[in-house]
Amino acid sequence: IRDADEIVVRLSDRSEFRAKVVGADVRTDVAVLRIQPSGKLPVATLGDSSRLKVGEFAIAVGNPFGLESTVTLGVVSATGRSAEPDIEGGDDFIQTDASINPGNSGGPLLNARGEVVGINTAMVTAGQGIGFAIPINTVRSVEQDLVAHGAVRRGWLGLGIQGLTPELAEAFGAKGEKGILVNRVVPGSPAQRGGVRMGDILVAFGKARVSGVKEFQRLVAGTAPGTPVTLEVLREGKRVAATLTVEEAEKQASVRRPLPREPVDPLGMAVRAVPKHLLREMELRGGVEVTFVETASPAWDGGVREGDVLLSINRETVRGLDDYRKAVSRLPRGRPAFALVYREGIQLYVALKSR
Template identity: 55%
Template sequence: MTRRFVRGALVVLLVGAAAGGGYLLRDRSGRPATAEVGTTKTAAGATIAEALQGSFVGVAEHVRPAVVHVGTIQRAKSRRGPAAPPGAEDPFFRDFFNQFFGTEGPDPRSEFRRPGLGSGVIIDKRGLVLTNYHVVKGADEILIRLSDKREYRGQILGTDPKTDLAVVRFQPDHQLTIAALGNSDALRVGEWAIAIGNPFGLDQTVTVGVISATGRSDVGVATYENFIQTDASINPGNSGGPLLNLKGEVVGINTAIVAAGQGIGFAIPINMVKRVVDQLVDKGKVVRGWIGVGLEPLSPELAQTLGAPGTGGAVVSSTMAGSPAAKAGLQSGDVILAYDRIPVEDYRHMQRLVAETKVGTSVSLELLRKKQKVGVTVTIAELPDEGARRGTGPPPRQ
């Protein structure tokens, strides 16, 4: 329930209490009536709590059928027999994997099967499942298990390691429940957040928390990072599952946790996911923009040296010969302040802005060069295979 809804519910309750109070002012005998103030407040609070509880229950009942278990198997040759996967000695995991994948397998002297598990969410009636790339990376077999325990063989439709996203397809034999995708740009810190997934193989687990922060980068999970942080409980096996708002809309894809911390999880914002998934479904790959510059953060010390008004922006550390940036005249030491009139927050923000721009688009850049503002226009090219590392990827650490 959003804060606005809580306030609205409270206003309605107060209005109702005031109206009821009008009827309680006097009884038929004309004597003043008494009201149990503490009881009234308790009842009002209970009503709000029940409404909030109803929202959680409604989201869980509506979305759980769209959340799937993603099981994987990696096959590898071995002369010494199969290597035990993490947790394989745990009786629960042993029984689970035997049930899910079967106990029969190839000759262990020549091949072993390494199981893995994660979560996913159905986004299309054709049987398209959205999950994390690291869930299906290297998988030789993929099994999709629905909330009703039906199982299907899955096939990778497309992957994007740079955002840790993947789309898996299976052939449904009945009508599927599809998850609605929300708008992650509208999220506010403090909103309720609901995670659904399969932590440690415990299918259809629902946990609740809040949006702790947005725009988290430098997490070290992917090349392009703009994570939502949440304290909704996320554990191994939740990867690829949805993070939801109180409308039951997917606002993020749960991806990572801080191992040493409690209540610190990260989800890929759904607006970033949409741009990636559309290309994976249509093309089987993701095409990104590129200008061919090395970028580094604008520290307070560097900002003072370069005459920048603050630490917002990205510093050009290098330009590649023949790149769009070189052709536009960008120089080492330039501070990029704005991209197509959008203020640049930091180098990772600049990285995402370029990557999300359509190839062939001409974009204006506002620069700070030798303490003077300069404007240039750059034409976006397609990111080469190694472009993320050399052109718009993380800066070298010195």
Template identity: 45%
Template sequence: MRRVCSKGIFGVLVLVFFAAVNTGWAASAIPENPDIVADIVERVSPAVVNIDTLRIAVYRSPLAPFFSDPFFRRFFGDIPELERQIPQRGIGTGFVFRSDGYILTNEHVIRGANEIKVTFIDGKEYEGKVVGADSLTDIAVVKIDADNLPTIPLGDSDKARVGEFVIAIGNPYGLSHTVTVGVLSAKGRPISAGDSGREYENFLQTDAAINPGNSGGPLLNLRGEVIGINTAILPYAQGIGFAIPINMAKSILEQLIEKGKVVRAWLGVYIQDLTPELAQKFGLSEAKGALVADISRGSPAEEAGLKRGDIILKVDGKEVLTVSSLQQEIRSRRPGERVRLEVWRDGKRIILEATLGELKESSVGIPEIQQVDLGFEVAEITDDLVERYSLRTTRGVVIVSVRVGGPADKVGLRPGDVILEVNRTEIASLADWEEALARITPGDTVLLLIDRGGRTYFVPLKAEKR
């Protein structure tokens, strides 16, 4: 009996212990006020807006170059609809941060928009105008003609803690003012986002549901302050969304409103992080620094004497640990400012001085090969792509996306087409493609040899400036 009683008492104690642990966890994990989320949503929703955009895309028939020739018109007559205007509608979200009609949203939400309609939760509609936009951070400011509007206070994203509760409000798939709740999953995430595939840095990651249409909406803490601007999802991912830290937006708001753009310093190098293997090859004992992979022509880096293969170790005595730290250091400077670079070259440390230029859309510190726009993206041919596009060849590079209205779209190229030659030079790999692209300048007519379904044909198209 004593043994039985002892076991029974022990079991009760174990249950009580685990119950106490679970109760303690629940108390710390769930906000003490069960209405706190509802209270915040009720307070801030009047300042959250739906943003509807209208873009007019021009579609030009691949036959247009032929029927613009009088010879063809003489025999075939005029062909209708060689060029058509196609309306494209988009949806997004924004929020009022100044009561005199200033709204924060994503740059990609309003990019290229011919019309912008801003709608509040009470149904009031306004015409919006872009006063400033910055594609580098994917932030834009839209102005409406209104006063005494409700606003949402901007918080401090640097003080946000991983694991704290967050609230996202947006317009996913046109479902106005949808509220989702989660936690701040991580900080400082670098991801590729937007139509350009550009690498964005220092994102907040959250498991609060973010879907198309949420872009530009607020990510709030439990004080009802904006700590991020919801901006991106990873396709096919579950519970992974991203937001731009609000401190990044606060640092450029004044320039966006006053100048319409952000003025940043530019060095003009294409850089990559050092791996231990690369560091060893270059004779460094530690994998610290930014490896110069290429130099933009006419850039401050070229004028300063930087070369491909240099490793930037310090800027004005401040140690460079990674690519991100170098980028942040340069972007914190002003155009015209002179910087002292400590560089590792051929086993020696040397000092170079550079006068920083102004970062522009056409000179974002990337290699010259990306200054030309042909209107499509390519990839190395893999087994997956062979199966996806039913390719008949494994040499060359395959087109994986075509921009509507771009040079490739105008001549009828499409995903799955394989590029075998550029200007009569064989393309066997992605490296060959990039080398050929580097020799093309805006305005050039490029001759491509295309394989489509096992049949080859030549396609001329005109390169545009990116």
């Protein structure tokens, strides 16, 4: 429906109705349309996608390549699946091997009882038998928001997060702990006002334990704006509670990429100063740019790559080359450490171990 001048809904009896857009959600690729038929229409029965089991039958209906009312049969291959990065809809797809082709998008995915459990949305063009559908429970939630508000209201805390690897957990003094790592706190956000800091390890959102990035993102997005929540965090070996109020998600700023290269080091990488105009463009106060990383070096093994901008090492801010050299010289030999880097518009921590 995007950029459409006119939308026409055609039913199975070939009757047509002009439709009005009630609301649309780009993130899930779902829209609600309103038509005005003269009488009642038959409606499909909606199922419960949370009860789907891998291996049960899945039936896809649609108009692939213009072939109307085509039905294909397969099974549920997986649930909670992430699709290809360029497919809209998030990371909670139903994967099926029921044939989904161009023209199937928007058609129902049914279970063996004829209940709609998903909306067909995409396929993997590089393979066969790999299609995706948006779970009907997600569609229901989106539909309610679109009808009530014309848009989907998602929660937002203003945090940049990443997975907590065993190496990072050890470097942050939280060996064996499960959680996610905060690598950015947006100024003026609920997270900043609630006292969350970079380097905190989030272990619980309210009463729910947190073990992964996607899980945490779903918890936050599914929380109504205005709801107070308590985060349990690990900070320098201590458990801290941060209470904050969820706000409505803001539109993401366009991703900016750091620009390339130049100079040298014992961690196995070469760095150079970043020109001030590039720092302004990337909205950074300082840092050094990585121009070369030696394979099998501490920097490479820790995840540092060419083009990264190093912002801090072991909580020591790196504003330029002098700060960087001092921070490297103070790294404890043979012991785990960590660095904060800027990469393709986001900040993340990497683990380092000086030789």
